[in-house]
Amino acid sequence: MRSVKAFAPATVANVSCGFDILGFAIDAMGDVVEISLRDEPGLQVVSIEGDEGRLPYEVEKNTCAVAIQAMLDEMDKQVGMDIYLKKGLPLGSGMGSSAASAVAALVAANHLLGEPFEKKSLLPFAIAAEKAACGAGHADNVAPSLLGGFVLIRDYHPLDVIKLHVPDGLHCTLLHPHFELKTSDSRSVLRDNVSLKHSTIQSGNVAGLIAGLFQEDFDLIGRSLRDVIAEPYRATLIPGFYEVKEAVKAAGALGMGISGSGPTLFALSKGAEVSESIIKAAQQVYDSIGLGVDAYHSAINIRGAYILEEK
Amino acid sequence: MRSVKAFAPATVANVSCGFDILGFAIDAMGDVVEISLRDEPGLQVVSIEGDEGRLPYEVEKNTCAVAIQAMLDEMDKQVGMDIYLKKGLPLGSGMGSSAASAVAALVAANHLLGEPFEKKSLLPFAIAAEKAACGAGHADNVAPSLLGGFVLIRDYHPLDVIKLHVPDGLHCTLLHPHFELKTSDSRSVLRDNVSLKHSTIQSGNVAGLIAGLFQEDFDLIGRSLRDVIAEPYRATLIPGFYEVKEAVKAAGALGMGISGSGPTLFALSKGAEVSESIIKAAQQVYDSIGLGVDAYHSAINIRGAYILEEK
Numbered sequence: 001m002r003s004v005k006a007f008a009p010a011t012v013a014n015v016s017c018g019f020d021i022l023g024f025a026i027d028a029m030g031d032v033v034e035i036s037l038r039d040e041p042g043l044q045v046v047s048i049e050g051d052e053g054r055l056p057y058e059v060e061k062n063t064c065a066v067a068i069q070a071m072l073d074e075m076d077k078q079v080g081m082d083i084y085l086k087k088g089l090p091l092g093s094g095m096g097s098s099a100a101s102a103v104a105a106l107v108a109a110n111h112l113l114g115e116p117f118e119k120k121s122l123l124p125f126a127i128a129a130e131k132a133a134c135g136a137g138h139a140d141n142v143a144p145s146l147l148g149g150f151v152l153i154r155d156y157h158p159l160d161v162i163k164l165h166v167p168d169g170l171h172c173t174l175l176h177p178h179f180e181l182k183t184s185d186s187r188s189v190l191r192d193n194v195s196l197k198h199s200t201i202q203s204g205n206v207a208g209l210i211a212g213l214f215q216e217d218f219d220l221i222g223r224s225l226r227d228v229i230a231e232p233y234r235a236t237l238i239p240g241f242y243e244v245k246e247a248v249k250a251a252g253a254l255g256m257g258i259s260g261s262g263p264t265l266f267a268l269s270k271g272a273e274v275s276e277s278i279i280k281a282a283q284q285v286y287d288s289i290g291l292g293v294d295a296y297h298s299a300i301n302i303r304g305a306y307i308l309e310e311k
Numbered sequence: 312m313r314s315v316k317a318f319a320p321a322t323v324a325n326v327s328c329g330f331d332i333l334g335f336a337i338d339a340m341g342d343v344v345e346i347s348l349r350d351e352p353g354l355q356v357v358s359i360e361g362d363e364g365r366l367p368y369e370v371e372k373n374t375c376a377v378a379i380q381a382m383l384d385e386m387d388k389q390v391g392m393d394i395y396l397k398k399g400l401p402l403g404s405g406m407g408s409s410a411a412s413a414v415a416a417l418v419a420a421n422h423l424l425g426e427p428f429e430k431k432s433l434l435p436f437a438i439a440a441e442k443a444a445c446g447a448g449h450a451d452n453v454a455p456s457l458l459g460g461f462v463l464i465r466d467y468h469p470l471d472v473i474k475l476h477v478p479d480g481l482h483c484t485l486l487h488p489h490f491e492l493k494t495s496d497s498r499s500v501l502r503d504n505v506s507l508k509h510s511t512i513q514s515g516n517v518a519g520l521i522a523g524l525f526q527e528d529f530d531l532i533g534r535s536l537r538d539v540i541a542e543p544y545r546a547t548l549i550p551g552f553y554e555v556k557e558a559v560k561a562a563g564a565l566g567m568g569i570s571g572s573g574p575t576l577f578a579l580s581k582g583a584e585v586s587e588s589i590i591k592a593a594q595q596v597y598d599s600i601g602l603g604v605d606a607y608h609s610a611i612n613i614r615g616a617y618i619l620e621e622k
Contacts, residue, residue, distance in 0.1 A: 021515040154519035155512070160534060162522050163595065177569035192507055199510040201466070202515045204332040208465035210518050211473050223471060229510065 003036030009103035009148070010089045010264045011096035012172065013140035016227040016257035017205035020170065023140040024150040026172050028298030031097075032308065033064055035112055038080035043068055050087035060132075063098045064105035067129035069149035071106060075116060081109060090225070090294075092183070094260035096141030096206070102129035103145040105213040107305040119216050119304070122146060123161060134183060138198045148215055148304030166300050167216035173267040173278045174303035175244065178292035181237055183286065187260035189233040198228045218254055218270040225268065226256025238263050243285045251281035272297065313469060319415035319616035320459070321400045322407035323483065323577045324451035326566035327538040328516035334407075334451040335461040337383045339609030340400040340423035342408075343619065344375055344415035346423055354379055361398035371443075374409045375416035378440035383418060385436070386427060392420060401605075401609045403435045403486050403494070404570035410452030410528050413440035417459070418616040428616070433457060443493060452571065457616030461524055477611050478527035484578040485570065486555065489603035492548055497572035500544040510544030529581040533617055536579065549574050554596045562592035579610025590596065 009030040013023040014196070042063045045057045059065035064083050072079055083105060091097050106122045126142035143161050144151040154160040194202075208224030211217070234296035235241040238258065244265060245256045252274035255268035267278050286293040320341040324334040354376045362542070370376035375394050383390055394416060402408050417433045437453035454464040454472050465471040505513075519535035520529070546552040549569065555576060557566045563585035564571045564578035578589050586608035597604040 010519075017514075018518070019514065020511045021518060067598060127512045152515070152518050154515045154521060154531075154535065158517070162519060162526075162531065164522055167527070190507065194507055194510050195499065195504055196540070199505050199513060200331045202510060203330065203514050204465045204516045206465070207329070207463050207517050207521050208471070208473060210521040211463060211475055211525070214476070214522070215473075220465075220473065224465065228509070 002112060003034055003035045003311045004108045004110065005032060005309040006033040006104045006108035006305060008100040008107065008145045009031050009301040010100055011141045011144045013138070013208070013260040014227070014230065014258065016231065016255065017209055017225060019202070019230050020138065020140060020154055021153050022206070023110050024142040024166070024172070025131055025304060026174070026298040027301040028260050028296050029095065031100040031104045032086040033101065033108050034084040035068070035105065035108040036082045038082050041056060041078040041080045043081050043083060046082045046084050048085045048087070049092060054091055055085070061100045063133045064128045066132040067102035067106050067125050068109045068130040071117070071122070079113070090176060092180060093183070093260045094258065094264040095174065095176070096145055097140030097258065098144045099130060099135040100125065102126045103142055103305045107146070107307065111307050111310070119146060119155050119162065124157060124277060138157065142309070144304070146304050147299060148275040148302045150261060152210070165214045166209060168214060168220065168303060169271050170218070170221070170300050171269045171275060171297065172273045173248070173269065173275045173295065173297040174254070175265045175267070175282050176294040177239070177286060178294070179239070179263060179298060181261070181263040183261045186234055186237060189237065190230055195197060201228050204269035206283055210304070215257050221268065222254030225257055226252040227257055231258060234258055234262055238265070239291055240285050241265070242290045246283040247281040248278045248286050251277040253278050272299070312348045313423060314345055314622045315419045315618060316345040316403070316620040317344060317415045317419035317616060318343050318619050319411040319418065319456045320612040321411055322451070322455045324407060324571040325368040325538070325541065325569065326520070327542065327566065328513055330538060331449065331451060331512070331542050332464050333461065333517070334455040336455040336459050336612035337485070337609040338617060339407065339607050342399050342411040342415045343397040344412065344419050345395040346416065347393045348423060349393050352389040354392050354394060357393045357395050359396045359398070360401060362565045366401055368394070374413045374440045374444045376385040377443040378413035378417050378436050379420045381436040381439040381440045382420060382433070390424070392423070401487060403491060405492070405569065405573045405575040406485065406487070407452035407456055407525045409444040409569065410437065410441060410456045413437045414453055414456040415618045417512070418618065422621070431472065434470065435530065443487055449515060455615070456568060457615050458478070459613045460611060463521070475521060476525045476527070477613060480582050480607065481529070481611050482580045482583045482586060483534070483560070484564070484580065484586045484606065484608040484609060486578070486590070486593050488550070488597060488604040489508055489575055490550070492572070492574040494572045497545055497548060500548065501541055502544070510537050516530040532579060533565030536568055538568055542569060545569055545573055550602055551596050551600045555593050556557060558592040558596050562588040564589050582614045583610070588617055
């Protein structure tokens with residue numbers, strides 16, 4: 001039977017000042033989903049690799065299956081599909097793990113069906129899967145994973161997703177410390193209200209970040225990577241946060257923040273060369289507090305999810 | 312004695328979603344200040360035209376004199392200057408009246424002294440004058456009046472002012488209804504706190520507006536002209552606000568908001584042609600509620616303040 005394999009990249013949501021509205025995709029990591037057609041209708045998750053047995057096979061819970069089912073429901077179509085998921089990024093790390101699975105599944109399934117949807121139109125199905133996986137239908141991981149680059153979610157009602165310019169040479173370092181931080185905990189420390197002053201500061205920085213991307217002004221990007229709304233509360237849940245931040249900035253990072261709801265931290269830099277120094281500086285801090293860390297670095301992924309193979 | 316005459320444009324601050332961080336300059340209106348050197352040191356306001364006798368001549372209170380004095384203090388210099396101010400925009404209208412006076416005075420005086428400061432470096436002196444005139448040292452009128460175009464004030468500590476790209480053809484209509492709205496009243500209706508949800512919506516819109524300017528996407532600019540933080544409260548002080556908004560959008564405006572703290576309203580459009588329809592539509596609403604209105608339309612001023620004449 002015909003089958004299609006697709007890749008969807010890991011993503012960094014929020015990007016400091018862009019709380020709940022910004023995200024970008026990275027080249028270095030992502031999920032691969034293979035979908036093959038089957039005669040009898042219905043979805044089936046056949047295999048999951050790289051998740052240490054933690055992800056569900058039930059089609060009502062598996063993010064790949066939920067996403068594809070949402071697409072099939074929209075088409076009012078019954079199709080039989082076998083789903084093979086290969087995790088390429090750690091679960092619960094704040095790098096958009098569920099988003100990458102859902103997006104790779106959608107891109108593969110859409111291709112298999114002859115591309116009834118243009119890429120951007122797959123977004124609502126990926127959001128439905130996020131809602132099933134995380135309880136909240138956020139788009140700040142699925143949109144960049146699908147479309148690539150830096151993506152702004154200006155609004156949800158109706159969905160208004162804007163792909164932004166990314167300067168050549170903008171590079172990302174990811175630091176994934178070895179401890180678990182539940183999204184629900186990371187969410188629960190946030191306040192329901194913010195001061196008008198902080199709201200204005202946040203607006204100024206997100207405006208600065210967008211301008212910095214378009215103007216290819218790396219210094220401005222760095223100055224704008226400041227979050228006064230979520231970071232002050234979430235940082236308290238992340239050991240060594242401020243020490244790591246200071247160290248990586250001293251090592252040449254433009255700025256550093258929490259990737260999604262953490263615990264992974266992201267740092268942006270001009271060029272790839274400085275990443276080694278950033279990683280070294282961060283590792284020293286983590287060593288000093290006795291915490292292990294996985295470090296990666298990567299160019300920004302510009303193309304988003306794509307087809308790897310078709311049989 | 313040598314004299315220099317300078318022009319500084321009227322400005323629209325806030326720009327809906329850009330509360331306290333964004334402003335732009337318009338071509339159609341502005342103040343003219345002439346400064347001439349005098350032998351004995353000290354500043355003197357010699358004449359003020361077009362203010363209906365409302366502006367102070369005392370150098371401690373006059374915004375032109377305060378701005379120049381701040382500049383001279385920074386240079387630690389004693390110079391004798393006569394100041395002639397010609398108001399070209401209405402006072403207390405929300406179009407940056409005090410800002411235009413201060414900026415025109417600074418640009419003229421700086422030129423007269425042989426340009427000891429580059430243009431951008433005059434900003435702190437203009438902010439000092441705003442503080443004297445309005446009680447708050449905002450930069451969202453003085454920065455665009457000085458520099459032109461759309462200007463982002465990313466931060467005040469330290470001052471970080473970024474000039475943004477302006478698409479060709481972006482046009483502004485200004486509607487100044489005949490009633491007075493005190494800045495202090497307009498400020499006092501604001502809340503000290505905003506919900507996290509509204510803060511996020513505001514961030515999304517300001518990010519969309521900046522992206523729309525750089526991408527020259529007029530529809531995106533229009534969709535982003537939405538203010539959930541100040542407008543809902545200030546609109547209650549402005550008769551006919553929502554009716555005018557509906558009418559001018561139906562007439563082809565991309566969006567409409569309050570200019571500064573009001574009562575003037577601004578509407579943006581693609582091209583100048585639609586301005587006549589916008590003005591007509593607004594005038595019908597104002598007629599129906601028995602309120603007079605002065606209407607203007609103008610291209611965005613790109614160059615900022617400039618020297619008119621040197622003698």
